[in-house]
Amino acid sequence: MAANNYFGFTHGGTQYGAAAAAAAGAAAYQATPAAGYAAVGHTPAAAATYAAQRATTAYEAAAAYQPAAATSYAATASSAPTYDYSYTRVQTYDNAAKTAAFYPQPTSTSFSAAADPAFQAKSSTTYTAGYQNAAARPAGQASKTYNYPAAGAAQSYTYPNQAAAAATANKNYSGYDAALYNAATLYVQQQAHTAPKGAGTWKASRPGVGAAIGQKPKLKQPPKPQQLHYCDVCKISCAGPQTYREHLEGQKHKKKESAQKQTAGTTPNAPRGGNSLRCELCDVTCTGSDAYAAHIRGAKHQKVVKLHTKLGKPIPSTEPVVVPGKSTTTTAKTGAAATTAVTKTTEVTKVVATPKINFVGGTKLTTTTPTASAAAAGTAVKEEPKEAAAAAAAPAAATAAAPAVARDDTVAVAAAALGEKEVEPVGQEYIEEIKNEEGKVVSFNCKLCECRFNDPNAKEMHMKGRRHRLQYKKKVNPELIVEVKPSLRQRKLQEEKLRRQQMREEMWRRREESAMDDEERIYWEERRRYEEEMEYFEWCRRGAGRGMPPFGPMGPMGPRFGPIPPMLRRPDSADDRHVMAKHSEIYPKDEELNAIQKIVSNSEKALKMVSDDIAEADAPKKDDGTATESKDEDGKELPRTLKGVMRVGVLAKGLLLQGDADVQLVVLCAEKPTRTLLERVANLMPKHLATVTPDEKYALKLSVEQASLIITNQTEPQINVTVTLTSPLMRDGAADEPTASKDPPDVLDKQKCLEALAALRHAKWFQARASGVQSCVIVIRIMRELCQRVPTWTPLNTWALELLVERVVASAGFPLAPGDALRRVLEAIASGLLLPGTPGLIDPCEKEPVDTLSGLTAQEREDITASAQHALRLMAFRQVHKILGMDALPPPKFNRGKFNRKRRRDNSCSGENGDSEGGDGKKDKKEDESEAAKADAK
Amino acid sequence: MMRGGVRGRGGPRMGRGGYKMKTFVPRLPFDIYLCEPAFQRAKPAPDETPLQQALLKRNTDLSPSPTEQTAVLNLVTKIATVLDTLIVTPGSFDACQIEEHRQVGSYKKGTMRTNHNVADVVVILKTLPTREAVEALGNQVTEELRQQEPADVLVMAMLPNDRGFEISNSEATVRVLVTTVHQNLRKLDPELHLDQKILQSHLAAIRHSRWFEENAHHSSIKVLIRLLRDLKNRFEGFEPLSPWMLDLLAHYAVMNNPSRQAMSVHQAYRRCLQLLAAGLFLPGSAGIADPCEGGNIRVHTAMTLEQQDQVCLTAQTLLRALSHGGYKQVIGLEGNASIATDMTVWEGIVVSPLEKAYEKPPERKEGEPGDELADDDDMDMADN
Numbered sequence A: 001m002a003a004n005n006y007f008g009f010t011h012g013g014t015q016y017g018a019a020a021a022a023a024a025g026a027a028a029y030q031a032t033p034a035a036g037y038a039a040v041g042h043t044p045a046a047a048a049t050y051a052a053q054r055a056t057t058a059y060e061a062a063a064a065y066q067p068a069a070a071t072s073y074a075a076t077a078s079s080a081p082t083y084d085y086s087y088t089r090v091q092t093y094d095n096a097a098k099t100a101a102f103y104p105q106p107t108s109t110s111f112s113a114a115a116d117p118a119f120q121a122k123s124s125t126t127y128t129a130g131y132q133n134a135a136a137r138p139a140g141q142a143s144k145t146y147n148y149p150a151a152g153a154a155q156s157y158t159y160p161n162q163a164a165a166a167a168t169a170n171k172n173y174s175g176y177d178a179a180l181y182n183a184a185t186l187y188v189q190q191q192a193h194t195a196p197k198g199a200g201t202w203k204a205s206r207p208g209v210g211a212a213i214g215q216k217p218k219l220k221q222p223p224k225p226q227q228l229h230y231c232d233v234c235k236i237s238c239a240g241p242q243t244y245r246e247h248l249e250g251q252k253h254k255k256k257e258s259a260q261k262q263t264a265g266t267t268p269n270a271p272r273g274g275n276s277l278r279c280e281l282c283d284v285t286c287t288g289s290d291a292y293a294a295h296i297r298g299a300k301h302q303k304v305v306k307l308h309t310k311l312g313k314p315i316p317s318t319e320p321v322v323v324p325g326k327s328t329t330t331t332a333k334t335g336a337a338a339t340t341a342v343t344k345t346t347e348v349t350k351v352v353a354t355p356k357i358n359f360v361g362g363t364k365l366t367t368t369t370p371t372a373s374a375a376a377a378g379t380a381v382k383e384e385p386k387e388a389a390a391a392a393a394a395p396a397a398a399t400a401a402a403p404a405v406a407r408d409d410t411v412a413v414a415a416a417a418l419g420e421k422e423v424e425p426v427g428q429e430y431i432e433e434i435k436n437e438e439g440k441v442v443s444f445n446c447k448l449c450e451c452r453f454n455d456p457n458a459k460e461m462h463m464k465g466r467r468h469r470l471q472y473k474k475k476v477n478p479e480l481i482v483e484v485k486p487s488l489r490q491r492k493l494q495e496e497k498l499r500r501q502q503m504r505e506e507m508w509r510r511r512e513e514s515a516m517d518d519e520e521r522i523y524w525e526e527r528r529r530y531e532e533e534m535e536y537f538e539w540c541r542r543g544a545g546r547g548m549p550p551f552g553p554m555g556p557m558g559p560r561f562g563p564i565p566p567m568l569r570r571p572d573s574a575d576d577r578h579v580m581a582k583h584s585e586i587y588p589k590d591e592e593l594n595a596i597q598k599i600v601s602n603s604e605k606a607l608k609m610v611s612d613d614i615a616e617a618d619a620p621k622k623d624d625g626t627a628t629e630s631k632d633e634d635g636k637e638l639p640r641t642l643k644g645v646m647r648v649g650v651l652a653k654g655l656l657l658q659g660d661a662d663v664q665l666v667v668l669c670a671e672k673p674t675r676t677l678l679e680r681v682a683n684l685m686p687k688h689l690a691t692v693t694p695d696e697k698y699a700l701k702l703s704v705e706q707a708s709l710i711i712t713n714q715t716e717p718q719i720n721v722t723v724t725l726t727s728p729l730m731r732d733g734a735a736d737e738p739t740a741s742k743d744p745p746d747v748l749d750k751q752k753c754l755e756a757l758a759a760l761r762h763a764k765w766f767q768a769r770a771s772g773v774q775s776c777v778i779v780i781r782i783m784r785e786l787c788q789r790v791p792t793w794t795p796l797n798t799w800a801l802e803l804l805v806e807r808v809v810a811s812a813g814f815p816l817a818p819g820d821a822l823r824r825v826l827e828a829i830a831s832g833l834l835l836p837g838t839p840g841l842i843d844p845c846e847k848e849p850v851d852t853l854s855g856l857t858a859q860e861r862e863d864i865t866a867s868a869q870h871a872l873r874l875m876a877f878r879q880v881h882k883i884l885g886m887d888a889l890p891p892p893k894f895n896r897g898k899f900n901r902k903r904r905r906d907n908s909c910s911g912e913n914g915d916s917e918g919g920d921g922k923k924d925k926k927e928d929e930s931e932a933a934k935a936d937a938k
Numbered sequence B: 001m002m003r004g005g006v007r008g009r010g011g012p013r014m015g016r017g018g019y020k021m022k023t024f025v026p027r028l029p030f031d032i033y034l035c036e037p038a039f040q041r042a043k044p045a046p047d048e049t050p051l052q053q054a055l056l057k058r059n060t061d062l063s064p065s066p067t068e069q070t071a072v073l074n075l076v077t078k079i080a081t082v083l084d085t086l087i088v089t090p091g092s093f094d095a096c097q098i099e100e101h102r103q104v105g106s107y108k109k110g111t112m113r114t115n116h117n118v119a120d121v122v123v124i125l126k127t128l129p130t131r132e133a134v135e136a137l138g139n140q141v142t143e144e145l146r147q148q149e150p151a152d153v154l155v156m157a158m159l160p161n162d163r164g165f166e167i168s169n170s171e172a173t174v175r176v177l178v179t180t181v182h183q184n185l186r187k188l189d190p191e192l193h194l195d196q197k198i199l200q201s202h203l204a205a206i207r208h209s210r211w212f213e214e215n216a217h218h219s220s221i222k223v224l225i226r227l228l229r230d231l232k233n234r235f236e237g238f239e240p241l242s243p244w245m246l247d248l249l250a251h252y253a254v255m256n257n258p259s260r261q262a263m264s265v266h267q268a269y270r271r272c273l274q275l276l277a278a279g280l281f282l283p284g285s286a287g288i289a290d291p292c293e294g295g296n297i298r299v300h301t302a303m304t305l306e307q308q309d310q311v312c313l314t315a316q317t318l319l320r321a322l323s324h325g326g327y328k329q330v331i332g333l334e335g336n337a338s339i340a341t342d343m344t345v346w347e348g349i350v351v352s353p354l355e356k357a358y359e360k361p362p363e364r365k366e367g368e369p370g371d372e373l374a375d376d377d378d379m380d381m382a383d384n
Helices: A002-015 A017-027 A043-077 A083-102 A109-136 A139-145 A148-170 A175-191 A194-213 A241-249 A251-265 A289-297 A299-311 A327-348 A357-367 A370-400 A407-418 A456-464 A466-475 A488-542 A574-586 A590-618 A627-634 A649-653 A675-692 A728-735 A750-768 A776-789 A798-810 A818-830 A858-876 A880-884 A900-917 A920-937 B049-062 B066-088 B105-109 B131-148 B182-187 B196-215 B219-234 B243-255 B265-277 B305-323 B327-331 B367-372
Strands: A229-231 A236-238 A276-279 A284-286 A321-323 A431-435 A441-446 A451-453 A642-648 A662-669 A698-703 A708-713 A720-726 B098-104 B118-125 B155-158 B164-168 B173-180 B344-346 B349-351
Touching: A229 A241, A236 A241, A236 A299, A241 A251, A276 A289, A284 A289, A289 A299, A289 A456, A431 A456, A441 A456, A451 A456, A456 A466, A574 A776, A574 A818, A574 A880, A590 A642, A590 A662, A590 A675, A590 A708, A590 A720, A642 A649, A642 A750, A649 A662, A649 A750, A649 A776, A649 A798, A662 A750, A675 A698, A675 A708, A675 A720, A720 A750, A728 A750, A750 A798, A776 A798, A776 A818, A776 A880, A798 A818, A818 A858, A818 A880, A858 A880, A858 B305, A858 B349, B049 B219, B049 B265, B049 B327, B066 B098, B066 B118, B066 B131, B066 B164, B066 B173, B098 B105, B098 B173, B098 B196, B105 B118, B105 B196, B105 B219, B105 B243, B118 B131, B118 B196, B131 B155, B131 B164, B131 B173, B173 B196, B182 B196, B196 B243, B219 B243, B219 B265, B219 B327, B243 B265, B265 B305, B305 B327, B305 B349
Parallel strands: A662 A720, B118 B173
Antiparallel strands: A229 A236, A276 A284, A276 A321, A431 A441, A441 A451, A642 A662, A698 A708, A708 A720, B098 B118, B155 B164, B164 B173, B344 B349
C-alpha cells in the first residue's frame, strides 16, 4: 500500500502543482502540519494535509457559525477550486456527516465535546483515503467528484448501520467492547429518526464547508449578532466581537487549535497505555479518577459549565468519558479484519445496494474506477470501523451512566468508568502538616515522595496516588500492591527484552550448531592425526634401520610432553622471606664449613689411629672389671678401649651458625674413661695428626676437668674441636650406685661424661626426629641465633630449644613454612608453655621423666614468655624483621615483569594474609614498583 | 570449622606447579590442648582447686538473682504478647507489619549477668523499617502495655543508632531491636530507613541465638561466657571483643579438644587466655570461623588491627599474671584492672605489661584495617 501510495503520490505531485502552490500559501496558517504527513515532505502532501486539517477547522467554524459563516466561505473559496481539494473536502464532509448522525442535536455544540476527537480522527483518516483516491484518479474524473454530496448524504443515513457493523465485529472482543456495542446499537436505534435530520442539516451547510476548504481559515465571519461570542475550541466566551477576534488571533487559541489538530492525527488524545478520563465539556483529559474529580470541582470547569448553561448548550453529564488506550487498537485491528472482507465483497459483487458495510464501498464505486475503488474502499472501510468505535465510545460512556449523579460521587463514578478500584490511602504518617505561626495547617509535606501541597484534597489524592503508593511500596511496605501501569518505555523495554531473548536463543542454537561443527572438525582432526601417527609407526616398524623420517610429527606423544615446568619453590609470605633471609645470613660460610670439616675429619682420622695404637698396645692384656662386659658387648670383635668417635652437638645436628668455632666429638670408650686414658690419647694424638695432615699445625690442649682434649687449628678461622671421652658405663653406673665404688681412682668427671653421653643421644634423637620435620632445623638455627643475640633468651639452652621447637613444629601435624613454624614456636611460648603450671617439656632422651626446662628460673620463664608474646605480635603485624634483628626486606623483585602471574600470586597471598598487611605491604609494593621502573629505565 | 587450619600452608602446596595460586589457609595458633600427646607432663599438674573455687564464686556473684530473672521474664512475656497480638490482629496499627519476633542475646542464652536486667528482642518487620515506623511501633507497644497494666511505670526510649527502642519498667529493660526480612534488605534507603548494617546485625543475632541453643547449651560454656563478659567489662583491653566473639571463644575453649568432652571451667578459662595470648585473634590466624555466616568469616576480623593487638596484649599480660598466682585479681575477686597495664609482682616475680606491636601504617591512613571491619561486629550487643 505504501508503495502504491507513493506512486500515486508522485503523480499527484505533478498534477496538482497549482493546488500545491495554493496549499503552500495556505500552509502559512498552519502552525504545524500533522507529523505523519510532514514526513512525506512533498508539497502535495502538505497540501493534502492542509486540506484535511483545514477541513476540520472549516467544518468546525461552519458548525459554530452556521449558514451565514458558510456563505462567506463560499465567496472566498472559489479562488482555489481544484478537484483535489474538493475531493478531500467531500471525504471529510462525509465523515463529518457520519459523525453528525450520531448526535441528537445537529447543532454545533454536539461537536464541541465528544464529537471533536472522533471527528478529528476521521478527518485525518479521510485524508488518507481521499488523498489516495485523488492520486490514483486521473484528472479527468474531477467531474465525478461532484457526485459526492449525494453520496455523503447517503452515507449519513447508512453510517449508523456501519457503526453497528463495526461494533458487531468487535462484539466478541471484550466486555468493554460489548458494552460499547450495546450502547451504540441502543443509541443508534433511538436516534435513527433524528439522523436524517442531522444529515439534512449538514447537507445544507456542506457547500459552505466545501468552499471554505480551499480558503484561508482566518478570514473570520462577520460577527453575527449574538449575545455571546463563544470560542468552541477554547470553550470560552468573549465579551464582544472585538475581543473575540483578538482571541481568535491570539496565541493561546492558535496553540489550542493546532494542538487539537495534532491530536487529531492519532486517536483522540489517547493516553499512553491505560485509560484516562475525559471531561467532555472542557475537553480535558485526566489521568485518574482523582484528577478528574479535582477537575470537576475546579473553578475552570465550573466556569465552563456556567457559560454553557448560559448559552443554553447542553451540558454533558459529569460522568467522565473513558478514553480507552488500548481498546482502540484492538478495534482498529478488527476493523482491518473487516476491511479485507469488505474489499473482497466489493470486488466480487460490486453490489451497491447492499445495506450495511458495502454501502460505503458502494458509494465510492460509483465514482471511481474499479481498480482504484478496491483500494479506496479498502482504506476507507478500514478506517471507518475505528471511527465508529471511537465515536460510539463517547456517547456510550456518556449515556451508560445516564441517571444523574451527584457531584460528590464523581470520583467513584469516574473510577467505575475507568474500571479502577477505589484505593485505600496509605502512609498517612509520612505526611507532615506544616503549620503557620497561628497553628493553622497551611501545607503538607510528604516525606516519602518529598513533595508539598497546600490543599487537603491534594493530600488525599496524593495518598491514593500512584506515585505515592509506589514510594510507599518502595520505602515502607514492599507488599503493597500498586497496579502496574506499563509505560511506553517499559513496554519498549519489555519488547526489547523479548527480542534479545530471542536473539540469544538464536545465538545458542547457532552456537550449538557450530559446536557440532567443531566437534566434527575435531573428530576429523583426531582421525587424521591418528592416521598420521599410525603411518609413522608403520614407517618406523618397517624402516627401523633407515633412521628417522626427515620431517613429520614428532612422535606420537611428542607435542604433549612439554618441558616439565621447573618446580619453583620459594618462600611465600613476607615472614618466610625474612626468615629465610635471616637464615642465609646466619648460616656459616663455605670456608668456615670447609675449615670445620677439615679439622673434624682430621681429628677423627687421628683418633682412629690412636684407637688402633691403643688397641694394639692393649691387645694382650685385659683390663679387669669391665673386660667381661666389653666382651659381651663387642662379641667376637677385638675389644678396643676406644670404641669409636662420634660427632655430637651442633656439628652432628647441622645447626652450625656463622661464627661457631666450637664443635664436639665424643669418643666412646669400652670402659669408664680415666685420666690415664685421656692423657694417653693426648700423647698419641699429635703424632697421628701429623701423619694425617703433615702441612697443618694443630694445637692440642688437655682439659681433665672437662674430660676432654681440645684440638685447635692454627689458621683462620680458628676452630676448636673438643673431644670428650665417655663411656656408656658411666650412665649404667649412675643408675647403679654400688658399682661406682669399683671405678678406677682416676676416672674422669662423671657429670661431664654423662653430658657427653646425653649429647650423643641428643644427636641421635635429632637426626631421627628433628631433621625430618620441615622447617624445624631452620627455625632452630634462627632461635639459636636469637638466644645468642637477645639476653632474655640466653637462659634457654640449646637442647631445650631444640626439643621445644621440634615438639611445637611437629605438633602442628602438617608441614609448615619457615615463617609459620617460627610463628608457631612464638605462639607456643606466648601461650605460656614455659610458665609454671604447664606440663613442661619432657626429655625423650632420659629414662626418667625430666623437664628439660627445669633449668629456667621462674623469672627467666616469665621474661622469655613476655618477650615471645611481644615477638608474636610483632610478627603478626608484619614486623618480623624486628625480632630477627635485621632490616625489613623489600618485597621480592623477581616476580616483577616476566611473570605477572606470580606477582599476583604473591600479592594475593599477602593480601589475604592480610589483616597483617596493613600499610607495609602497600608501601613495599610501591617501592617495588618504583624500583622495577628504575630497573626498566636502565 | 575448628580444624580449618589443618590443611595448612605447606600442605596444599605440595605437588603443585610453581605457578599455581596458593590458597591462603590461615593457621590455627598453637594450642596445647590440641596437641597434648606431644607434651607429656614432665611434672605433676599443679593443684587448681583454688582457681576453680574462685571462678565458681565469681560466677555466683555474677549470676542474676531470681527476682531479677522474674522481673525480666515478666516484661519480656508482656511485650511478646503485645507483639503477638500485633502480628495476628494489626487492627488500626498500620505503620508497619511484623513478621515475627524473637528473643536474642544474653537473656535468651541464659548468660545474663546481675545488675544488667536487659533482655533483647528482635522484631522482624515485613515492611521496610523507617524510623517513623519504629517509633510508631514503640509507641503502640508501650500504649498497649499501659492499657494492660496502668499501674506499671513504663518508659519508652529510642535506642541510639536507630537500632530500635527499649521499654523499661522499674526493674527490667527490654530492648526491641528492629530489623526486616531478608528480601527487604536491598531495598533500603539510608536516608529513610535504619542502617543496613544494624539490621543485618539484628538478623545475625537471631542466628546466633539459634546456633547457641543448638551448640552451646552446656552450662560450662554459659558460666564461662559470663566470666569472660565480666573480664571484658573489667579490662579495657578486651573492650573490642563483641559478645558474639566471646560466645564463640567460650564454646571453642570448652568444646574444642580431642575428646570433644566439655572441659572444666577453670581449664577453659585459662585456655581462653592462652588462646588469645597465642594470637587466636591476630591477623594471620584462622581464628574462629563464624558458624552463622557463610564464606568462612573469621570473627576477629571485625576488630581493627589495633584492637586485635590490644586484645592479644591484654590477654598475654593477664595470662602471665594468672600463671604466677594472680588469679584472684584476674578473675576480679580482688584488685583492679591495673594489673593489665602496670608492672606487678607475684611471688617475687616481676610481671611487666607489654607494649603495642601494631604500628599505624605510615603513609596510608586507616584504609585497609577499615575494610577488615564491619562484617559482623556488634551483634547481639546483649551485654555491652
